[in-house]
Amino acid sequence: MAEQHDDRFIKVRLNSLHANAPIPFDLYVLINNKQIHYLRAGGNLEQEKLSKFESKAPDNFYVKIEDRAAFKTYVHEKINSGQLTSKEKAVILRESSLTLIEELFESEDINRALNESKPIINHLIELMDSEPEAMSHLVGLSSHDFYTYTHSLDVGVYSLGLAKVLGFSKDDLAHMGQGAIFHDVGKRQVSIEIITKIGPLNDVEWAQMQKHPQYGLVILSEHNASDEVKACCFEHHESMAGNGYPQQLQPHEIHPMAKIIALADTFDALTTQRSYNKPMRPAAALDFMKNKLASRYDPEMLRALYEVLFHMQKTTGT
Numbered sequence: 001m002a003e004q005h006d007d008r009f010i011k012v013r014l015n016s017l018h019a020n021a022p023i024p025f026d027l028y029v030l031i032n033n034k035q036i037h038y039l040r041a042g043g044n045l046e047q048e049k050l051s052k053f054e055s056k057a058p059d060n061f062y063v064k065i066e067d068r069a070a071f072k073t074y075v076h077e078k079i080n081s082g083q084l085t086s087k088e089k090a091v092i093l094r095e096s097s098l099t100l101i102e103e104l105f106e107s108e109d110i111n112r113a114l115n116e117s118k119p120i121i122n123h124l125i126e127l128m129d130s131e132p133e134a135m136s137h138l139v140g141l142s143s144h145d146f147y148t149y150t151h152s153l154d155v156g157v158y159s160l161g162l163a164k165v166l167g168f169s170k171d172d173l174a175h176m177g178q179g180a181i182f183h184d185v186g187k188r189q190v191s192i193e194i195i196t197k198i199g200p201l202n203d204v205e206w207a208q209m210q211k212h213p214q215y216g217l218v219i220l221s222e223h224n225a226s227d228e229v230k231a232c233c234f235e236h237h238e239s240m241a242g243n244g245y246p247q248q249l250q251p252h253e254i255h256p257m258a259k260i261i262a263l264a265d266t267f268d269a270l271t272t273q274r275s276y277n278k279p280m281r282p283a284a285a286l287d288f289m290k291n292k293l294a295s296r297y298d299p300e301m302l303r304a305l306y307e308v309l310f311h312m313q314k315t316t317g318t
C-alpha cells in the first residue's frame with residue numbers, strides 16, 4: 001500500500017545518518033502509517049541498531065519539518081568533517097539528496113524546489129572537485145530501481161560527470177545539474193497509471209507520455225527557471241538524427257546540455273530495473289548505445305560517457 005505523505009515530516013534515509021555520533025534532531029519511525037518518536041535529539045545511533053534497522057525495520061527515519069534545516073546542516077558538516085572516507089561521503093550525499101529530491105517531487109511549491117535543489121547540486125559539484133573518487137562512488141551507487149526521483153538524481157550525477165569531462169564552467173555545471181534534476185518534472189502532469197504501467201504503452205498512452213517535455217516547459221517557465229534548465233527539460237528527447245520529440249530539432253538546434261541529458265537519461269534507463277525490462281550492465285548498455293543508437297547522440301559526448309564510466313570502473317571495481 002502506498003504510504004501516506006504527511007506534511008509535518010520529511011523522510012530521511014537510513015544511510016544518510018552516521019552511526020556512533022550524536023544526532024542533533026529528533027528521529028521518528030513509521031509504524032502503521034504513523035510517525036512514532038524513536039530517538040531524542042542528542043542521542044547516539046549505535047552501529048548495531050542501525051544494522052538491525054537495515055535488515056528488518058522500515059528503511060527510513062522521519063524528521064520533523066521544522067528540523068529540516070538542522071538535518072541539512074548535519075549532512076553538510078558530516079561531508080566536510082574529514083572523518084569520512086570518500087565512499088561514506090558519497091553514500092551520505094546520495095541518500096540525503098534523495099531525501100530532498102523526493103520531497104521536491106511531492107511538493108506543490110516548485111519555486112521552493114528549484115531553490116532548494118541548488119545546494120544539492122553545489123554539494124555534488126564540490127565533492128566532484130575535491131574528491132574525484134567520491135564522484136566515482138556516486139556513479140557506482142546508482143540505484144537499480146526506477147522512480148522519478150532516483151532517476152533524476154542519477155541523471156544528475158551522470159550529466160555532471162559528463163559536463164565536467166567536456167570542460168563546462170562552474171556556472172554551467174550548476175545549470176546542468178538543475179536541468180538534470182528537473183528534466184522530467186513534466187511527468188507530474190502525466191497520469192500515474194501511465195507512469196507505472198507494466199508493459200508497453202498503447203498509442204494514446206504513449207502520446208500522453210510524450211507530452212512531458214511540454215508540460216515541464218510550462219511548469220518551469222511559470223517559475224522563472226533559467227533558459228538552460230528549460231532547454232534541458234524541453235529538448236532532452238530530441239535526437240541528433242532529427243527524429244526526436246517534441247520538435248524534431250536538427251543537431252545544431254539542440255542545446256548542448258539537453259544532448260548530455262539525452263545520453264545520461266538513456267544510459268540510466270538501460271541500466272535500471274523498470275517494470276518491463278531487465279537492467280543491462282553498464283558496459284553492455286554503453287556498447288548498445290554505441291552500436292544501435294549512435295545516430296541519436298553527439299559522438300564526442302558518447303566518448304566522454306566512456307571516460308566517466310571507465311573512471312568509475314577503475315576506482316570502484318564495479
Ligand SMILES: [Fe+2]
Pocket residue numbers: 183184212236237
Ligand atoms: Fe523524459
Ligand SMILES: [Fe+2]
Pocket residue numbers: 151155183184265
Ligand atoms: Fe528521464
